Amino acid sequence: MQPIRILVGMFGVxxxxxxxxxxxxxxxxxxxxxxxxGRFQTPERIVSTVQDEDVDVIGISCHSWEYIEYTxxxxxxxxxxxxxxxxxxxxxxxxxxxxxxxxxxxxAGVFGPSTPMELIIxxxxxxxxxxxxxx
Amino acid sequence: MxxxxxxxxxxxxxxxxxxxPRRLWGRILSIAEADAAALPxxxxxxxxxxxxxxxxxxxGAPGAGKSTLIGKLARQMDSSGHxxxxxxIDPSSDRTGGAVLGDRLRMEAGGGDDIxxxxxxxxxxxxxxxxxxxxxxxxxxGFGLDRIIIETTGTGxxxxxxxxxxxxxxxxxxxxxxxxxxxxxxxxxxxxxxIVVNKADLPSTDHFCAALDLAMSARASEVPQIxxxxxxxxxGIAELAGWIARRPVGPxxxxxxxxxxxxxxxxxxxxxVRLRDGFDRTSDDAGSDPFDIVALTTRIDAVIDSRVIGxxxxxxxxxxxxx
Ligand SMILES: Nc1nc2c(ncn2[C@@H]2O[C@H](COP(=O)(O)OP(=O)(O)OP(=O)(O)O)[C@@H](O)[C@H]2O)c(=O)[nH]1
Ligand SMILES: [Mg+2]
Numbered sequence: 001m002q003p004i005r006i007l008v009g010m011f012g013v014x015x016x017x018x019x020x021x022x023x024x025x026x027x028x029x030x031x032x033x034x035x036x037x038g039r040f041q042t043p044e045r046i047v048s049t050v051q052d053e054d055v056d057v058i059g060i061s062c063h064s065w066e067y068i069e070y071t072x073x074x075x076x077x078x079x080x081x082x083x084x085x086x087x088x089x090x091x092x093x094x095x096x097x098x099x100x101x102x103x104x105x106x107x108a109g110v111f112g113p114s115t116p117m118e119l120i121i122x123x124x125x126x127x128x129x130x131x132x133x134x135x
Numbered sequence: 136m137x138x139x140x141x142x143x144x145x146x147x148x149x150x151x152x153x154x155x156p157r158r159l160w161g162r163i164l165s166i167a168e169a170d171a172a173a174l175p176x177x178x179x180x181x182x183x184x185x186x187x188x189x190x191x192x193x194x195g196a197p198g199a200g201k202s203t204l205i206g207k208l209a210r211q212m213d214s215s216g217h218x219x220x221x222x223x224i225d226p227s228s229d230r231t232g233g234a235v236l237g238d239r240l241r242m243e244a245g246g247g248d249d250i251x252x253x254x255x256x257x258x259x260x261x262x263x264x265x266x267x268x269x270x271x272x273x274x275x276x277g278f279g280l281d282r283i284i285i286e287t288t289g290t291g292x293x294x295x296x297x298x299x300x301x302x303x304x305x306x307x308x309x310x311x312x313x314x315x316x317x318x319x320x321x322x323x324x325x326x327x328x329x330i331v332v333n334k335a336d337l338p339s340t341d342h343f344c345a346a347l348d349l350a351m352s353a354r355a356s357e358v359p360q361i362x363x364x365x366x367x368x369x370x371g372i373a374e375l376a377g378w379i380a381r382r383p384v385g386p387x388x389x390x391x392x393x394x395x396x397x398x399x400x401x402x403x404x405x406x407x408v409r410l411r412d413g414f415d416r417t418s419d420d421a422g423s424d425p426f427d428i429v430a431l432t433t434r435i436d437a438v439i440d441s442r443v444i445g446x447x448x449x450x451x452x453x454x455x456x457x458x
Contacts, residue, residue, distance in 0.1 A: 002169040003232055003256070028233035033256045038240045049239070052252055054161035081158065 004128040005055040009037035009046065011070040016063035019091065023061065023120070030121045043074040050078070050085050056128035057108075062091035068098065075106045086127040090120070141166060141173050145180040152183035154279055157251075164253055167274050168267040177274065184277035191379065192301030194263060194287040194294040199307040200333040201286050202241035203366040209242075209250045211376045212282050220251040220275040223286040224265050227256040238286055251280065262296025263287035269300050298326035303382060305375075306359075309334040310343035327359045329378065335363035335371060 008024050010017070017039060024034045035053045037046075041060075050058060058074075060067060067089060078085060086108035094102070099110045109123050144155045144163060155163065166173045191208075193201050202223065209219045223238035236254035253271070260266035264287060272283045285301055287294040298304050306327035332344055340363065351358045360378060364371035 002165075003227075003234075003258075005165075024235050028228065028235045029231055031231045031233045033227075033233065033254075034235045035254050036235055036237045036240060050161075051158045052161045053239075053254060054165040 004032045004057070004125065005035060005053065006032055006057045006059050006124060006128075007035045007037060007046065007049060007053065007055045008059045008061065009041040010039045010061050010063075011041055012039075012064075012066045014039060014062065014064040014066060016061070016091075019063065020061035023059070023090065023117075026117050027059075027121065027124070032124070043070055043077050046074060047077045047081055047083065050083060051081070055085065057124050058085055058087045059124070060087065060089050062089050062093055065093060067091075067094075071102060071107060072105055086130075088124065088127070090115070137166060137170055137173055138176060141176050145176065152180045152277075154184070154277075160251060160275075160278060161253065164271050164274060167270050168255070168258070168265075174270075177270075181273055181277045188272075188276040188281045188283050189379070190272055190301040191282065191284045192287065192297035192304040193284060193307060194297050194304065194327075195289060195307030195331075195333075196309075197289045199289070199309045200364075200366045201289060201307045202238040204305075204307055204331065204333055204364060204372070205238075205284050205286055206242040207364075207366050207369050207372045208376060209282075209284060210248075211372050213248065213250055215376070215380075217282045218249070218280045219282045219284065220253070220272075220278075220280040221284045221286070222253050222255055222265075222268055222271055222275075224255050224257060224260075224263065224268060224288050226288045226290075227258050232258075251275065251278075257288060260296075263290055263294030264296045264300070272300070295326070303328035303379060305329050305331055307331045307333050308343075308347075310337045310339040325356075328382075329360040329362055329375070331375065332361060332363045333366055336365045336368070 006027060008020055008027070010020060020036075020038075024036050027034050035049070035055055037049060046058065049055075060071070060074075071087070071089065074087060078087070087106075088109040088111065089102060089107055090111040092113045094110055094112065099112075102110055108127055111120050111123075141163070144159050145152060147153045163177075167177055193205055195201050205221055205223070209221055212219050221242070223236070223242075225234055225236045225238065227234045234256035236256060239252060239254055242252055255265040255268065255271065257265045258267070260268065264285070265271075268285060272285065275283050285297065287297050304327050306329070308330060310332065330347065332340060332347065334340070344361065344363070347361060351361070362371060362375050362378060364375060366372070
């Protein structure tokens with residue numbers, strides 16, 4: 001079985017890289033290949049990276065409010081490009097109300113700061129397995 | 136099914152090999168990387184599609200600036216009309232199989248554009264390359280890319296596989312690595328076609344270059360070109376691209392078909408022979424240089440089943456197609 005590939009990055013001016021780096025190394029320890037793209041991401045850039053890198057899951061670290069605008073745009077662009085790659089969000093700023101809003105819009109998973117790493121790994125593994133065309 | 140999908144992506148209904156749309160390239164590389172069952176299809180396609188491409192190897196110690204340099208070099212080549220692809224290799228953990236692939240980070244400043252960029256984990260590959268690097272480069276050449284830049288894992292001395300599959304080989308160094316010049320001499324420095332002194336904005340650059348010149352002057356064999364770059368600002372990149380463009384096409388510059396297995400076998404054999412040669416050379420044998428990869432390649436080609444390896448190079452074709 002080939003390793004799961006996951007993109008990890010942050011939108012726009014979100015400056016908090018520590019969490020994303022910690023999660024990346026935990027995912028790598030769990031046997032995944034993490035395509036770390038870091039800060040300053042836009043939905044357009046993420047979509048083109050998803051295509052080139054053929055990742056199974058998109059993970060966005062959210063520590064500023066920008067994700068509220070960028071995430072729906074990302075979902076729209078993915079659909080427009082016939083991509084079914086699941087999007088998960090993680091971070092400290094996502095409230096319960098926003099979580100259900102994001103899930104309602106098509107985000108596949110939201111992880112708060114207290115979500116245990118094992119659960120994150122399990123969820124990502126399940127999402128990657130559900131992706132079509134990947135045998 | 137993957138094979139049906141691949142058939143549809145790579146071949147026209149009539150069976151002619153086609154260039155798939157860009158958005159499918161990433162998936163096709165994943166298949167090349169992992170799916171042995173799909174390989175015959177892929178190789179059949181490649182046989183028809185692959186044109187000669189320059190494979191540019193970029194190696195050097197961690198942090199020397201390989202990715203930053205590649206970002207600038209790729210853009211320079213893109214703007215002069217080339218179609219550029221990058222394969223950036225990082226090590227998979229032996230223990231978990233996982234990897235953090237971070238080279239894209241340095242490439243990104245400046246935006247997406249036409250350059251194809253793929254991060255690869257070694258997945259058991261040795262010598263600084265992934266097992267599937269060669270086949271992936273071949274597939275990119277089949278997509279019509281004519282400049283394919285390969286960034287090795289950056290383990291320095293042991294990144295020797297790159298010299299067997301790419302031409303030219305760029306060794307990226309940075310000032311302050313003075314002590315490492317000695318160590319590098321026996322390693323990949325022997326096979327570098329150009330030594331790039333990157334971070335030439337640092338004050339110790341002149342000092343470093345002097346040490347490098349000294350180390351080079353002691354060498355009997357062909358001395359590589361030394362060029363200075365500041366990859367962060369882009370200074371020196373045009374000169375580097377110019378040097379690559381003017382350089383006569385070497386015997387390692389192109390390839391036809393090489394399956395990942397064949398490539399791995401090929402490299403293993405290459406090193407085995409090289410090692411044996413080193414041991415064998417008890418007397419001063421002027422005719423055989425154990426570090427002469429080109430001569431060895433020719434010999435090994437004759438040894439290994441020519442059906443598997445295919446023609447490694449076709450110089451006439453290269454002269455015509457790589458300009
Ligand atoms: N001052 C200066 N810094 C540079 C230059 N080129 C790269 N750097 C910096 O050097 C650091 C490492 O650059 P990378 O391009 O990631 O180096 P690399 O060789 O690809 O590193 P690995 O892939 O980890 O082996 C980054 O912080 C760059 O900004 C340069 O010309 N001058
Ligand atoms: Mg790098």
